[in-house]
Amino acid sequence: MIVFDLACTEGHRFEGWFGSSGDFEDQRARGLLCCPSCGTSEVTKAPMAPAVPAKGNQRQEVLPPEASRPMANTPMPAEVQKALAALAKAQAEALKHSTWVGDKFAEETRKMHYGERDEAPIHGQASLAEAKALIEEGVPVAPLPFPVAPPEKLN
Structure with missing residues (x-):
């Protein structure tokens, strides 16, 4: 699973979990994504600053x-x-x-x-x-x- 930070045209930010980046693009193109705050389907990936550990995940x-x-x-x-x-x-x-x-x-x-x-x-x-x-x-x-x-x- 891939977690993306998403944003709508109204400025609301939220998370979305997808099987792949292609799944995100497919769902967005088909209008299946919507902002949980305002309901707009104009959703894009928001800039992310992931906290990546130095080695592995332990x-x-x-x-x-x-x-x-x-x-x-x-x-x-x-x-x-x-x-x-x-x-x-x-x-x-x-x-x-x-x-x-x-x-x-x-x-x-x-x-x-x-x-x-x-x-x-x-x-x-x-x-x-x-x-x-x-x-x-x-x-x-x-x-x-x-x-x-x-x-x-x-x-």
Whole structure:
């Protein structure tokens, strides 16, 4: 799944999840997209500034053990816990039909973007340099909000 930031002609911004960039273009051309705030079907991709981790999508690989981490001395409010649980559930659902490609993510995504292989939902790892290069090429990618364990590391 690909997440795009979208905007309507009235200036409202919102997110949309698509199987591919082609799916977005197809739905837009057929008038199937509409702004949830005002209902207009004049929707385009909004500029995105993704937060791409340095390596992969596992927190322990992003920060060295000695790095400081944001902390709080009280439990998170129930609303935050509920929102995080919903986000984790949405990510799990989105990845249910996605294939793990490990460190071949940049290569495989680029092949799909340029039509060298069939499009399919995939997830994996990419270095910061690889992610930046993909974004600069216009290849739609997005970081995952929660760590994903490679299949070989699952019980």
